[in-house]
Amino acid sequence: MTASGEDRVPPRKPVAKKAYYSIGEVCELTGLKPHVLRYWETQFRILQPTKNQAGNRVYRPREIKIILLLRHLVHDQKFTIEGARQRLHRMRTEGELEDEAQEILSPEFLDAMKRELHSVLDALTLPEPD
Numbered sequence: 001m002t003a004s005g006e007d008r009v010p011p012r013k014p015v016a017k018k019a020y021y022s023i024g025e026v027c028e029l030t031g032l033k034p035h036v037l038r039y040w041e042t043q044f045r046i047l048q049p050t051k052n053q054a055g056n057r058v059y060r061p062r063e064i065k066i067i068l069l070l071r072h073l074v075h076d077q078k079f080t081i082e083g084a085r086q087r088l089h090r091m092r093t094e095g096e097l098e099d100e101a102q103e104i105l106s107p108e109f110l111d112a113m114k115r116e117l118h119s120v121l122d123a124l125t126l127p128e129p130d
Contacts, residue, residue, distance in 0.1 A: 020058040023049075030067050031117065040070060043081050046088065069100060 023034050030037075037057075041047050047066055049057040059067075073084040091097045 018061075020052075020060060021064065023057045023059070026059045026064060026067065029064060030071055032067070032071060037067065040067070044070065044085060044088065046092070069097075 021029070023037060026032075026037060027034055041049070044066075047063060047070070049059045049063055052058050070084055070088070073079045073087055074081065079087060088097070091100055
């Protein structure tokens with residue numbers, strides 16, 4: 001713990017450090033479950049990860065940005081799947097997709113997400129018995 005009482009979490013490496021990520025790595029980066037990612041693939045045509053020779057999904061950094069944007073729309077802004085699909089389509093046709101994705105991935109957003117996840121973890125952690 002630091003002097004302010006907060007745990008120090010080592011900063012995560014940026015998303016673009018690898019060419020391809022496994023579904024498990026994407027789940028860890030985004031905080032989503034694998035079944036959610038697989039479902040979103042059926043609902044959003046823009047999200048089409050390739051499969052490697054073993055048949056496993058592999059995600060590129062571009063797809064991870066889209067997943068983070070979708071997570072923001074569905075979880076934070078409370079869009080329905082249909083509403084998120086329409087918003088994503090509108091952003092693509094108006095050329096706003098990259099700008100919106102960059103805003104979502106900004107350091108301030110990621111820091112806020114990290115703080116929120118830590119508060120959830122603290123709320124779910126049982127105190128140690130005396």
